[in-house]
Amino acid sequence: MSETMTLVLNHRQIQQKITRMAFEIYERNVAEQGVIFAGISGMGYILAGLLAEKLREISPLNVKVVEILLEKDAVVQGKVSLSDEISFDDKCLILVDDVLNTGKTLAYSLKPFLESPIKKIEIAVLVNRSHKLFPVTPDYAGLELSTTLSEHITVDLSSDQFSVHLH
Template sequence: MNKTKTLVLNHRQISQKITRMAYEIYERNASESSIVFAGITGMGHQLAESLAGALKEISPLEVIVLEIILDKSDVNRGDVLLSEKIVLSNKCVVVVDDVLNTGKTLVYALLPFLQSSIKKIEVAVLVNRSHKLFPVSPDYTGLELATTLSEHITVDLSSENHTVHLH
């Protein structure tokens, strides 16, 4: 197996993409009073926090951040939970993940929202690999990246120096 890692996005590029995505989210939701960012466990939640911070800097919108807790290695087993119980009625929710590969994780991540009368659900991802097997398309994308199924994308937003690698 090929062990080489190729840097796809560096810290500065990731910051620029997050800022651009925040502006797009604000443009499409400027008439709202609040936005709920729901980040999928791990880097999806980290990205949701970053998008929320960027949106707070450029808009007067109230920003709420939740974590969608699920087992990414086996999404169809176990519960899909939200980190907090809040009223979601008539809210705009942006479900956030680091990488959109087949769409399976994002489909399962929508489960907690199906019981609420949400105004709309949008999807934001940092990297879209476009291997769509499930009917999920991102509304906001940092980077479209053509890859093979055998290649892997690693997003690291936890350290001070954010990176995206292909290997």
């Protein structure tokens, strides 16, 4: 039995979503000294880089990107760490992941930041599925998509043709 995949967003649509999200981030953070994007390893980190690149194009904000290293399949037992040691003091931190399913991964990804005097934390995702099992709601979402728990979303930002598929 072959699995059918439905294209939800194509390359051009994803680029439009990233541009819109970057403008929203700038609007809400125009008075900030800087913004740090913390992308969850994998597609979240790639998305963080794309958002940071776009934000640098449209604003004078000081923008940094750091990778949150964790095991997505074992977030409870696994160690959560950052790719770089940078100061988060009095900065705006934006947690980034490709898809928000239940909120579990994003909730556990907060571990490295809990003892830093961060000014505020916001969440950006490309696709929000709204299966809230954890109290995590995105501040910036490219697409709100109602799905069943048995359906899956696959995001590919690694090739020269970005895509989001439902299967």
